Amino acid sequence: MRKILKVVGLILGVLLVAAGGAALWINRGLPSYAPKRIDLHVEGTPERVARGKRLAAMLCTSCHTDPETGKLTGKRMEDVPPEFGEIHSSNITRDPEHGIGGWTDGELAYFIRTGVRRDGVYVPMYMVKLPRISDEELSSILAFLRSDDAWVAPSGVASVPSRPSFLVKLLSRVAWKPAAWPDHPIERPDGRDPVALGRYLAHDVLDCYACHSADFKTLDLEHPERSPGYMGGGNALLDINGKVIYAPNITPDEATGIGAWTEAGFARAMKGSFRPDGTPIRLPMPRLPELTDDEAKALYAFLRTVPKLHNERRQGASYDLGGPEVTGGQRVYYKYACQGCHGTDGKGVADLRGADRKYRTDEELIAWIRSPSRLRPGTKMPDWDGVISEPEYGPLAAYVRQLGQRSGP
Ligand code: HEC
Numbered sequence: 001m002r003k004i005l006k007v008v009g010l011i012l013g014v015l016l017v018a019a020g021g022a023a024l025w026i027n028r029g030l031p032s033y034a035p036k037r038i039d040l041h042v043e044g045t046p047e048r049v050a051r052g053k054r055l056a057a058m059l060c061t062s063c064h065t066d067p068e069t070g071k072l073t074g075k076r077m078e079d080v081p082p083e084f085g086e087i088h089s090s091n092i093t094r095d096p097e098h099g100i101g102g103w104t105d106g107e108l109a110y111f112i113r114t115g116v117r118r119d120g121v122y123v124p125m126y127m128v129k130l131p132r133i134s135d136e137e138l139s140s141i142l143a144f145l146r147s148d149d150a151w152v153a154p155s156g157v158a159s160v161p162s163r164p165s166f167l168v169k170l171l172s173r174v175a176w177k178p179a180a181w182p183d184h185p186i187e188r189p190d191g192r193d194p195v196a197l198g199r200y201l202a203h204d205v206l207d208c209y210a211c212h213s214a215d216f217k218t219l220d221l222e223h224p225e226r227s228p229g230y231m232g233g234g235n236a237l238l239d240i241n242g243k244v245i246y247a248p249n250i251t252p253d254e255a256t257g258i259g260a261w262t263e264a265g266f267a268r269a270m271k272g273s274f275r276p277d278g279t280p281i282r283l284p285m286p287r288l289p290e291l292t293d294d295e296a297k298a299l300y301a302f303l304r305t306v307p308k309l310h311n312e313r314r315q316g317a318s319y320d321l322g323g324p325e326v327t328g329g330q331r332v333y334y335k336y337a338c339q340g341c342h343g344t345d346g347k348g349v350a351d352l353r354g355a356d357r358k359y360r361t362d363e364e365l366i367a368w369i370r371s372p373s374r375l376r377p378g379t380k381m382p383d384w385d386g387v388i389s390e391p392e393y394g395p396l397a398a399y400v401r402q403l404g405q406r407s408g409p
């Protein structure tokens, strides 16, 4: 008996040492791979720069725009779940030291497609990968990053290194792998078949399936349609205040998906960020005013073809509107989900704490809130004209004005 115990003890001891060793090995950091040398030299034609800017506005700015500089100098990613660690996006301006000015086109292309940085380190799911975007569109993004656009003007703001959690390091070793570099040229579908264009946009460019399936951790990156709960929603995401918000079901199920939506209603949801019932669609759902009408139609046509899933909408964390402490302008601010983009403290994607000084009169401030797209075409702020009722504007403007006094910029 004593002998058996001794043997069991020995085995346990060996296992413990092995587990400890594995933990140490995982904790060393994210895995590395040898990046392939890609021979690519993109010519920055004006068409490419313009196309690339449109793509960057849809694909990169939500994570890389720093509200303090207004440029792609990076920021703390408040909407990455804390279980994944403390994540910061990088400075990707042309700055040679702090940005990506020193990267070659081949290094950038390889990283954006596969997730393997030029130093070999694999960057997991908190940075998008575009393994199947067309060659021309990828080149256009690079042309834009090299251009003299103000968003990428060299800026000496240093990137803050991310601190991925043990879980992310573990998954990066056992579950997630870099995407493969394609072995053939990739072209964008020409649009004659809207369903094919829609599938390309939803799977290969705009990543709709990644947020709208069951869970980030179980996605099938190579065959998106095989992801569990494909397009059926339920994935628990975080908004910029760190509160849970569930991705809804966007299969054509009439009761729980968007089967009852019209094409026009869907297009407004994508480009204008309002549902057919008039309620605002909040971040992290991207706002896509850049989408063309044909692209919105193609997405709609494609989403009609995905298998229906019956999956009830789940209510995320609420910003309690019922409490007696929430009155007047603050109530309006929450009613229209201003905090979804600007934060409960006014510090979100665009800092509202300077608005009081910037907008001299309430007329000016209200004119902006009513229709920002008229004053700044292409802006990511939705137009509220016809949504917010007239008597609500005054208290809302007053509430916005005092945000700066509460915390000080
Ligand atoms: C979902 C958020 C997100 C989106 C969208 C995103 N990025 Fe990133 N990106 C990150 C994060 C976070 C990092 C830092 C990763 C790390 O910790 O190493 C990063 C890092 C990078 C780097 C590496 C920079 C360096 O010095 O290591 C480049 C280049 C880059 N991103 C380019 C892009 C481009 C181009 C786009 C648009 C096509 C884009 N990113 C879209 C989050 C994002």
Ligand code: HEC
Pocket: 201, 202, 206, 207, 208, 209, 211, 212, 237, 245, 246, 247, 248, 249, 250, 257, 258, 269, 275, 280, 281, 282, 283, 284, 285, 286, 299
């Ligand atoms: C970064 C994650 C993310 C991505 C990418 C994303 N969505 Fe969403 N989407 C969301 C979240 C979260 C909501 C819920 C917003 C809310 O509750 O206000 C949402 C809401 C929606 C809605 C409203 C549905 C309803 O019933 O309320 C539609 C339609 C939609 N998304 C379609 C798409 C399409 C099409 C794409 C690709 C072009 C896409 N989404 C990409 C996260 C995402």
Ligand code: HEC
Pocket: 273, 280, 283, 287, 333, 336, 337, 338, 339, 340, 341, 342, 349, 350, 351, 352, 354, 355, 358, 365, 368, 369, 376, 378, 379, 380, 381, 382, 384, 396, 400
């Ligand atoms: C979908 C995200 C989103 C929502 C929702 C949103 N905003 Fe904005 N808002 C923005 C962005 C982005 C900007 C910066 C505009 C730009 O530079 O193009 C902005 C700018 C502003 C500004 C101007 C700030 C300045 O310094 O000039 C004000 C004021 C403002 N928003 C108020 C509001 C109010 C009030 C609400 C709610 C009714 C609201 N916003 C809802 C995204 C949003």
